[in-house]
Amino acid sequence: MSQRGAEDMDDAVRDRLDAVIHGEPPAKVPELVKAVLIESMRSGTLTVPESFRTARADTYARRLLHRDPSGQYTMVVMTWGPGQKTALHDHAGIWCVECVVDGNMEVAQYDLTSEQGGAFRFEQRTRVVAGRGSAGCLIPPFEYHTLANAADTPSITLHVYGGEMDHCHVFEPAADGSYRRVLKTLSYHE
Numbered sequence: 042m043s044q045r046g047a048e049d050m051d052d053a054v055r056d057r058l059d060a061v062i063h064g065e066p067p068a069k070v071p072e073l074v075k076a077v078l079i080e081s082m083r084s085g086t087l088t089v090p091e092s093f094r095t096a097r098a099d100t101y102a103r104r105l106l107h108r109d110p111s112g113q114y115t116m117v118v119m120t121w122g123p124g125q126k127t128a129l130h131d132h133a134g135i136w137c138v139e140c141v142v143d144g145n146m147e148v149a150q151y152d153l154t155s156e157q158g159g160a161f162r163f164e165q166r167t168r169v170v171a172g173r174g175s176a177g178c179l180i181p182p183f184e185y186h187t188l189a190n191a192a193d194t195p196s197i198t199l200h201v202y203g204g205e206m207d208h209c210h211v212f213e214p215a216a217d218g219s220y221r222r223v224l225k226t227l228s229y230h231e
């Protein structure tokens with residue numbers, strides 16, 4: 042159960058997430074998780090182990106902080122160097138709550154408006170720069186977004202997933218303004 046670094050995190054945050062995710066009706070869970078993260082950032086109990094804070098040169102770093110023994114959720118820390126960002130992607134039907142632990146992130150949400158013969162079309166719904174301590178939910182079917190570091194120093198985000206997201210789909214732009222869906226396998230960095 043224990044993952045590298047997990048013992049460094051304040052147990053209080055994990056205990057509160059356990060209580061919400063194991064105890065509350067599923068429909069309420071993402072908003073309650075979001076409230077726990079915002080409150081924990083405010084009170085200073087949400088901290089990320091030092092070894093998780095190092096950015097990588099090749100891509101944003103994705104490191105597993107905690108895996109719920111019953112498989113109901115995972116906590117993943119991402120560290121974003123200057124200029125690092127995701128492609129437009131989905132979350133494989135898994136809810137997610139994302140919180141900015143350090144820095145600034147540009148978050149753009151998209152609606153899938155149509156899909157025909159493998160051509161996916163999206164409309165951008167919102168685009169915000171989220172600062173330290175802000176959090177947002179991604180709840181299927183509204184699960185399409187991009188994330189980008191909006192700071193010129195590393196930014197750090199914490200992601201709580203309603204399961205383990207070991208794959209997703211990225212959407213690659215085509216010449217006609219639509220997107221093609223490509224399966225992406227996800228893993229963790231050391």
Ligand SMILES: [Fe+2]
Nearest residue numbers: 130131132186
């Ligand atoms: Fe995402």
